[in-house]
Amino acid sequence: MQQDAADLETQVLSWIRGNRPANFHETVLRLHMFQFRHSAPYRAFCRQSGVGERAESWRQIPCLPQDAFKHADLRSFPVEQTMKTFRTSGTTGEGFGQHHFRTLEIYEAAAREGWRRADMPAGPFLVIAPHPGEAPHSSLSHMLGALAPRKDFIAHGGVIDIERLRSIKEPVCLLGTALGFLNLFEVMDKQGLSLTLPAGSSAMETGGYKGSGRNISRTDLYAMFGERLGIGPDDIYNEYGMTELSSQFYARGPQGLHRGPFWARAVVTDPVTLEEVAEGETGILLIYDAANVGSVVGIRTQDLAVKRGDAFALLGRDPAALPRGCSRAADEWMSR
Amino acid sequence: MNTKDRAKAVARAAEPFRALLGPSTTDDLLSWMRAELGDADALDRWVDRGGAKTKALAPDTILHVVSGNTPHGALQSLAGGLLLGSRNLVKLPRGGIIEVDAFVSNLPASLRTTVETAEELPAGWLAQADAVVIYGSDETVDHFRSIASPSQTFVGHGHKASVGIIWEDPAFASCDGAARDVSLYDQHGCLSPQVFYVREVQPGFAREYAGHLAAAMERFNRTHPRGPLRVEEKAAIANLRAAYRFRASGDLRVALWEGGPNMDWTVVYEEDAWFASSPLNRVIFVKPLPVDLPSSIGPALAHIGAVGLFPCTEELAGRFAALRPSRFCPVGRMQEPPWTWHNGGIPRLASLVKWVDFEP
Numbered sequence: 001m002q003q004d005a006a007d008l009e010t011q012v013l014s015w016i017r018g019n020r021p022a023n024f025h026e027t028v029l030r031l032h033m034f035q036f037r038h039s040a041p042y043r044a045f046c047r048q049s050g051v052g053e054r055a056e057s058w059r060q061i062p063c064l065p066q067d068a069f070k071h072a073d074l075r076s077f078p079v080e081q082t083m084k085t086f087r088t089s090g091t092t093g094e095g096f097g098q099h100h101f102r103t104l105e106i107y108e109a110a111a112r113e114g115w116r117r118a119d120m121p122a123g124p125f126l127v128i129a130p131h132p133g134e135a136p137h138s139s140l141s142h143m144l145g146a147l148a149p150r151k152d153f154i155a156h157g158g159v160i161d162i163e164r165l166r167s168i169k170e171p172v173c174l175l176g177t178a179l180g181f182l183n184l185f186e187v188m189d190k191q192g193l194s195l196t197l198p199a200g201s202s203a204m205e206t207g208g209y210k211g212s213g214r215n216i217s218r219t220d221l222y223a224m225f226g227e228r229l230g231i232g233p234d235d236i237y238n239e240y241g242m243t244e245l246s247s248q249f250y251a252r253g254p255q256g257l258h259r260g261p262f263w264a265r266a267v268v269t270d271p272v273t274l275e276e277v278a279e280g281e282t283g284i285l286l287i288y289d290a291a292n293v294g295s296v297v298g299i300r301t302q303d304l305a306v307k308r309g310d311a312f313a314l315l316g317r318d319p320a321a322l323p324r325g326c327s328r329a330a331d332e333w334m335s336r
Numbered sequence: 337m338n339t340k341d342r343a344k345a346v347a348r349a350a351e352p353f354r355a356l357l358g359p360s361t362t363d364d365l366l367s368w369m370r371a372e373l374g375d376a377d378a379l380d381r382w383v384d385r386g387g388a389k390t391k392a393l394a395p396d397t398i399l400h401v402v403s404g405n406t407p408h409g410a411l412q413s414l415a416g417g418l419l420l421g422s423r424n425l426v427k428l429p430r431g432g433i434i435e436v437d438a439f440v441s442n443l444p445a446s447l448r449t450t451v452e453t454a455e456e457l458p459a460g461w462l463a464q465a466d467a468v469v470i471y472g473s474d475e476t477v478d479h480f481r482s483i484a485s486p487s488q489t490f491v492g493h494g495h496k497a498s499v500g501i502i503w504e505d506p507a508f509a510s511c512d513g514a515a516r517d518v519s520l521y522d523q524h525g526c527l528s529p530q531v532f533y534v535r536e537v538q539p540g541f542a543r544e545y546a547g548h549l550a551a552a553m554e555r556f557n558r559t560h561p562r563g564p565l566r567v568e569e570k571a572a573i574a575n576l577r578a579a580y581r582f583r584a585s586g587d588l589r590v591a592l593w594e595g596g597p598n599m600d601w602t603v604v605y606e607e608d609a610w611f612a613s614s615p616l617n618r619v620i621f622v623k624p625l626p627v628d629l630p631s632s633i634g635p636a637l638a639h640i641g642a643v644g645l646f647p648c649t650e651e652l653a654g655r656f657a658a659l660r661p662s663r664f665c666p667v668g669r670m671q672e673p674p675w676t677w678h679n680g681g682i683p684r685l686a687s688l689v690k691w692v693d694f695e696p
Contacts, residue, residue, distance in 0.1 A: 041582075044585050067578075067582075271570040272598075
């Protein structure tokens with residue numbers, strides 16, 4: 001089994017790094033077969049969905065509800081081989097979800113290669129979020145840590161190093177959660193501070209506002225970036241990701257569409273039939289993420305989106321979704 | 337027009353809505369006035385108050401901002417304003433409420449002209465109002481509270497969630513009533529139960545109750561089909577079903593009943609007593625009644641609207657007083673509050689009037 005896992009990890013890692021060609025369809029089917037064999041909850045779910053070990057196409061593979069990570073151990077490997085566990089930010093009485101990893105090599109490669117292939121800013125970065133050392137269970141912190149060195153994390157113990165921002169002389173890319181940036185803007189407002197970062201600076205924000213009592217449109221948030229930091233709306237990117245995934249989707253500007261890397265596909269589906277909707281229609285977002293080697297390859301998210309070609313326009317959580325999200329956790333941490 | 341004449345006219349206009357509003361005769365409406373103001377004539381003449389006399393003064397103009405969740409709240413609010421003899425400005429939700437239009441058209445001209453309705457709030461309506469009554473989300477209530485003037489009487493009805501408690505029902509006699517409470521208005525009202533807590537008179541009883549409730553939901557649905565769903569409502573139910581289907585496959589503490597090909601109704605049994613917020617549209621949770629119900633209801637405790645009881649006894653209402661609802665009522669009648677109901681714990685007529693005293 002260990003050899004199976006190692007082979008699969010090597011294959012996916014080489015594919016993501018561009019060192020070895022592979023086919024999405026075949027890789028995902030192989031991942032499904034591996035996970036079916038080694039994860040009892042996943043196997044039970046597939047059988048309940050009428051799908052066996054061998055699926056005919058990647059779209060036939062059932063997508064596990066995101067919520068399942070709260071209630072089941074979805075490891076496709078022995079517990080003792082667990083190298084890392086990321087947790088969702090449980091902000092209700094329901095507890096938190098857990099995503100276990102046998103290796104972080106694929107996760108980190110997916111973060112870096114996904115960023116590069118999406119043509120995102122090359123850096124240098126300043127990160128307005130906890131460093132992985134301060135938030136060891138945060139997948140977002142780990143992802144940011146894969147992109148930026150520790151010295152570029154400028155929020156320590158909930159306090160943002162404003163002086164680092166003021167002293168910037170070269171273009172920079174700011175990384176953080178939407179709520180983290182709102183906190184930064186509030187601090188700047190209290191200090192009567194507004195900056196114009198060097199031309200060519202940019203920002204990447206992620207996470208929603210659910211459970212925070214705040215709700216700001218992407219357009220309004222991006223206008224605040226312009227007013228406080230001098231960053232134009234087209235130089236701001238939104239990241240769509242979640243603890244239950246290993247890959248990220250990026251959109252540029254307030255109206256931007258989200259696109260993912262070649263090893264992850266998003267399908268906007270009818271909530272009842274789970275058939276892909278027609279162009280321009282709204283549905284539930286399913287994500288097939290081939291970087292999810294040790295957990296579950298197909299995830300049924302709680303987000304609604306509009307199908308736009310091979311991309312999607314994110315509408316966000318449906319009304320039943322619980323208030324949680326990376327952004328919320330970081331916000332709480334920074335407000336302490 | 338005096339109070340009695342207005343009560344007669346409102347009763348006539350309410351007659352077609354008996355199923356919605358319950359008994360609404362002239363006497364019922366005058367009894368409501370009497371219950372809240374002490375005397376049904378208090379608006380028309382000096383009435384005794386100890387050694388002195390007093391008279392109620394209705395607001396000249398009331399602004400009602402009503403939600404589209406159910407027609408019931410809108411009709412009761414407007415009827416109250418009409419009984420008081422006030423001018424009534426009614427801000428309806430987008431798309432209007434056809435029951436309100438029909439009710440107004442049933443009024444005699446002299447009262448009909450005291451009602452104006454609009455789907456967008458006209459400029460100036462707020463400033464014209466002596467009293468403001470808001471039904472809606474907490475955000476809507478907070479918004480109007482922040483822009484209302486201190487001199488305006490303000491009554492806000494924000495978010496509410498209701499629950500049912502099945503204390504003893506060995507023959508499952510409450511299930512049809514419970515299904516009705518859940519299904520009416522597709523669960524959009526503040527009186528719609530989201531969770532039924534069932535006392536485990538024997539192990540597994542709550543789960544068994546959930547199965548009987550599912551059968552009752554199906555029976556009700558056959559005669560009263562659910563209304564159409566928007567895509568986000570469908571998504572909410574589909575996601576909830578998918579999540580609980582997964583859990584139910586490997587966890588005996590969870591069970592799921594799914595009604596109909598169109599997601600007509602859903603019953604979830606969950607042993608965990610923590611309050612679960614339903615995505616509405618006939619999705620109901622059944623949970624064993626915990627020893628400490630207020631703790632299990634958690635943050636929702638501040639928003640409890642009604643508590644349906646079976647059987648409905650004063651002793652049980654006393655036992656669950658810590659839930660602090662504005663109404664204990666029988667399961668099966670949760671959607672039929674009487675005119676005298678203190679919505680949100682507030683007397684709906686008395687909160688709007690002022691008084692002038694006469695000391696001879």
